Amino acid sequence: MSFTIAIRGLNAVSAQLNTISNNIANADTVGYKSGRENFSALYVNGAGNGVLDQGTQQSLGTNGSIVSGASSLDLAISGKGFFVLQDTSGGQKFSRAGYVQVDKDGFLVNNTGLKYEGYPSGTSTGAVGPIQIPQTQDTATLSGVNLDEKGTVQATYTNGDTVNVGQVALASFANMDQLKPEDGTLWRATESSGAAQFGIAQTGILGSLHNGSLESSNVDLTSELVNLMSAQRNYQANTKVISTDSSMFTALFQAI
Structure with a gap:
């Protein structure tokens, strides 16, 4: 189960990284509205089963500078x-x-x-x-x-x-x-x-x-860079779980 949870986590963080990268790339685009990835917890039979990506939402209500x-x-x-x-x-x-x-x-x-x-x-x-x-x-x-x-x-x-x-x-x-x-x-x-x-x-x-x-874009570069570092850490954490799972299964099969 931890392997499946980690895969869902990787997919969600990959989508988040794409959104953050798009925001940073469009920081100087006139009229651009920054986006953020929305997530929700996923449950199966009442037990936590990772994260679900709900898609990107743009901050249409926030004005950029004139x-x-x-x-x-x-x-x-x-x-x-x-x-x-x-x-x-x-x-x-x-x-x-x-x-x-x-x-x-x-x-x-x-x-x-x-x-x-x-x-x-x-x-x-x-x-x-x-x-x-x-x-x-x-x-x-x-x-x-x-x-x-x-x-x-x-x-x-x-x-x-x-x-x-x-x-x-x-x-x-x-x-x-x-x-x-x-x-x-x-x-x-x-x-x-x-x-x-x-x-x-x-x-x-x-x-x-x-x-x-x-109207300039409403991208806050400082916030985006902080979010980028956080997403990268989450990505690394999920890859570590997958690596650990793989090592455990390899050791189990060798023991059998």
Whole structure:
């Protein structure tokens, strides 16, 4: 039995080491949320039978620090909101990494080309959709784009006119811990998380926006290194149990 318990322990610690390593590797990734491995005790017929890995849980409720972005269009959220992004198939994804740029068709997109969704100018309720900035107005052409701290998208044209063309939407969830990770900075809604509730910055729990800024990862490197050393000791302890079991069985078979 001790051999089986040790094998389960090794599998659990291996998963923990992978999670810790992923956290450390993404310490400088904008919008990344650290994860931790959850464990529970396993019992068989009332007797302890090792540990069971319950999977990784990301710390979605903990904000990272606000840092300066490379672009004046970049946005960071202070609060529990998520940016709403549309993928190439029309599905919605959610992110905290607020890289913002304008593509060749005038759509507001992130650094991987996913389109930001929001509300048309003058509305802040109802359905959200991709934000597209008109490239011309009358005989004037687009000369600049600005985002304010409420997520309002302002387009400036060569005739000097400035027009509000939309407002970036934010989403919240009844149980955001149940969002399904697509990668370290992108999630999708699940039945357990509940459907996205849309709104704008500075309302409800969605939080505030900081323009020209980005949210850094919430990884605490000191804690991760301490956890790494602890996990390594646990790994060594479990391998020692397996080695001892193997030696005992070898001696037993030789005696027989």
